[in-house]
Amino acid sequence: DAGVIQSPRHEVTEMGQEVTLRCKPISGHDYLFWYRQTMMRGLELLIYFNNNVPIDDSGMPEDRFSAKMPNASFSTLKIQPSEPRDSAVYFCASSPGDFTFFGPGTRLTVL
Amino acid sequence: AQKVTQAQTEISVVEKEDVTLDCVYETRDTTYYLFWYKQPPSGELVFLIRRNSFDEQNEISGRYSWNFQKSTSSFNFTITASQVVDSAVYFCALSGPLIRRLTFGEGTQLTVNP
Numbered sequence: 039d040a041g042v043i044q045s046p047r048h049e050v051t052e053m054g055q056e057v058t059l060r061c062k063p064i065s066g067h068d069y070l071f072w073y074r075q076t077m078m079r080g081l082e083l084l085i086y087f088n089n090n091v092p093i094d095d096s097g098m099p100e101d102r103f104s105a106k107m108p109n110a111s112f113s114t115l116k117i118q119p120s121e122p123r124d125s126a127v128y129f130c131a132s133s134p135g136d137f138t139f140f141g142p143g144t145r146l147t148v149l
Numbered sequence: 150a151q152k153v154t155q156a157q158t159e160i161s162v163v164e165k166e167d168v169t170l171d172c173v174y175e176t177r178d179t180t181y182y183l184f185w186y187k188q189p190p191s192g193e194l195v196f197l198i199r200r201n202s203f204d205e206q207n208e209i210s211g212r213y214s215w216n217f218q219k220s221t222s223s224f225n226f227t228i229t230a231s232q233v234v235d236s237a238v239y240f241c242a243l244s245g246p247l248i249r250r251l252t253f254g255e256g257t258q259l260t261v262n263p
Binding site: 069071073080081082083086093094127129131135136137138139140141142143145 | 184186192193194196199240247249250251253254255256
């Protein structure tokens with residue numbers, strides 16, 4: 039299996055622009071997670087899905103952030119409008135229920 | 150609420166030294182899981198180990214070993230005969246009984262010098 043796939047790997051954008059991060063989980067995994075890593079806050083869970091349904095979005099920082107999972111093989115995390123403080127590494131992860139496997143991350147820089 | 154504390158922000162050792170990374174956790178769950186992940190300079194998160202709260206047996210995998218002590222709420226990680234390739238940030242993490250959300254510690258930056 040190719041593992042969790044994220045795209046793009048790097049994104050540089052200007053404040054106010056819309057940013058969309060993409061994730062393809064490992065086939066057969068029922069759970070999908072979006073984590074964010076920053077120097078100030080470390081690794082924190084933003085949202086997770088079970089069978090494509092959002093279960094816990096309490097970590098989503100504000101309404102500018104939204105996540106979708108239209109099918110079992112694809113999820114997006116969208117930031118609109120983006121702000122410099124959104125600069126971070128965003129990890130997508132998937133799990134069959136016992137082990138969590140992380141993607142390589144998307145490094146987002148908002149200028 | 151769950152909490153993981155890795156008090157050591159940075160550790161620097163010379164190659165072949167043994168090094169122990171500390172992890173202390175807090176949880177109200179009676180069943181829970183503890184994890185260690187490695188984040189090398191390339192940035193990915195690499196799974197190292199998972200333990201459940203009912204299994205306090207220490208585990209050894211090559212140069213890596215883990216000491217789980219429920220009495221002190223600690224899950225420490227020891228690298229024996231460290232190597233330069235062990236240089237990375239190491240994260241300890243905790244989840245509840247259903248292993249859904251992971252609560253991570255702040256991470257320990259380990260630098261192994263030649």
